[in-house]
Amino acid sequence: MSERADGADRETPAGPVRALLLENVHPEVDVALQQFGEVEIHRLDGTPTREELHRRIADVELLGIRSRTQVDRQLLERAERLRAVGCFCIGTNQVDLEFAAERGVAVFNAPFANTRSVAELTLASVVMLMRGIPQKMQAIRRGRWLKSAAGAHEVRGKKLGSVGYGNIGSQLSVLASGHGMHVYYHDIEPKLAHGNARVVGSLEELLADVDVVTLHVPSNERTRGMIDAAALARMRSGAFLINHARGDLVDIDALVEALRSGHLAGAAVDVFPREPKSSDEGFESPLTEFDNVLLTPHIGGSTIEAQAAIGRDAAFKLARYHFEGATTHAVNFPQVEPGVRAPGSHRLLCLHRNAPGFLSRLNETVSGAGGNVVSQHLQTRGQLGYAVSDIEGRLDQQLLRRVRQLEGTVRARLLAP
Numbered sequence: 001m002s003e004r005a006d007g008a009d010r011e012t013p014a015g016p017v018r019a020l021l022l023e024n025v026h027p028e029v030d031v032a033l034q035q036f037g038e039v040e041i042h043r044l045d046g047t048p049t050r051e052e053l054h055r056r057i058a059d060v061e062l063l064g065i066r067s068r069t070q071v072d073r074q075l076l077e078r079a080e081r082l083r084a085v086g087c088f089c090i091g092t093n094q095v096d097l098e099f100a101a102e103r104g105v106a107v108f109n110a111p112f113a114n115t116r117s118v119a120e121l122t123l124a125s126v127v128m129l130m131r132g133i134p135q136k137m138q139a140i141r142r143g144r145w146l147k148s149a150a151g152a153h154e155v156r157g158k159k160l161g162s163v164g165y166g167n168i169g170s171q172l173s174v175l176a177s178g179h180g181m182h183v184y185y186h187d188i189e190p191k192l193a194h195g196n197a198r199v200v201g202s203l204e205e206l207l208a209d210v211d212v213v214t215l216h217v218p219s220n221e222r223t224r225g226m227i228d229a230a231a232l233a234r235m236r237s238g239a240f241l242i243n244h245a246r247g248d249l250v251d252i253d254a255l256v257e258a259l260r261s262g263h264l265a266g267a268a269v270d271v272f273p274r275e276p277k278s279s280d281e282g283f284e285s286p287l288t289e290f291d292n293v294l295l296t297p298h299i300g301g302s303t304i305e306a307q308a309a310i311g312r313d314a315a316f317k318l319a320r321y322h323f324e325g326a327t328t329h330a331v332n333f334p335q336v337e338p339g340v341r342a343p344g345s346h347r348l349l350c351l352h353r354n355a356p357g358f359l360s361r362l363n364e365t366v367s368g369a370g371g372n373v374v375s376q377h378l379q380t381r382g383q384l385g386y387a388v389s390d391i392e393g394r395l396d397q398q399l400l401r402r403v404r405q406l407e408g409t410v411r412a413r414l415l416a417p
């Protein structure tokens, strides 16, 4: 670890911490980043060139990006002082998470800040589908006036079935109940029902019993292809399917068949097995042939409000990590929630190799420097451990240097009282 002649080093530089924000992250980020202390914020509009980013990264402790900036090994190797990356979005594929962890760089994101936006679009889709709006809209554009109540229904009193009752499923449940719907859900974990929603024991039972099936589960081995031909056949004749979760949950060919045969009365689909990587790339899907299918380009969570919420959420996590050492919800670090620091105490943050004996070496070093550990939190994750120790006493100035020299230390930082 390089130390500078003025006493500042990559962990404790002179002056306020510096944050570099890219890709026009929401303006609320600036306020949220400063809620625990002073942060010097630098913004670069859009996505900078690789060269510019390589040049700027060496001077910053915090980096804020969205999905386009690649934080790869080369960038991280130049990021001498970088302490944490905030992904102001949902995914973190753009960051080399393992290498970042090895370099002692914590990565945070905001996976649930767009929950409300998805729930609202889903409820709106239920209303649109039950009124036959997609096909009526297509018809009117072609000059056909389908003024008829046939097949159009209120949502009040109808049955909505949510597959998954996590953040989105449960938020939707509240909105749908408010519209007078009877909400049923199936989840693999026990979930407390909101309002009058009712849990259903199996997916099969749920599919057979409701007017609208809506998916709100992650994509994994268990859920991929869960809505196949057999599942669709179990659904009520004339029911609707909504997929605003992940494109690979539904067998598209089977859905096409269920729509073509008229078994399903319509569908709303926001996510697809293959999605264009940018707006320049064309989109193709067999679902485009159906007038009664509401198609959207994976924008379930894309609203200005969600962007602001994402900004606040990820910035809060970054700021808490910087000023308090909390790694709660970090995606690549052991998660430690150290709580409130005792007044007047130092806080020692130490990322280290996960191997026997480190903690006793650390504690011996602290006591050797005149410190008394009054609170300690340790968590490990794979090859790494993260220890947060609150220390009282008159500390030897050399403590941090000695901790950094300990066998197994990856990175260490001391927060002054």
Ligand code: NAI
Pocket: 111, 112, 114, 115, 118, 163, 164, 165, 166, 167, 168, 169, 186, 187, 188, 189, 191, 215, 216, 217, 218, 219, 222, 223, 244, 245, 246, 270, 271, 298, 299, 300, 301, 302
């Ligand atoms: P969450 O993690 O809060 O909830 C998911 C729920 O699904 C959990 O309660 C879990 O126990 C349950 N679950 C998992 N496997 C299951 C199974 N086999 N059967 C039944 N339940 C199961 O996730 P959240 O935030 O509610 O997101 C749900 C989905 O929505 C995710 O796929 C997410 O990627 C997607 N999403 C889509 C967006 C869009 O723009 N269209 C935006 C945000 C999220």
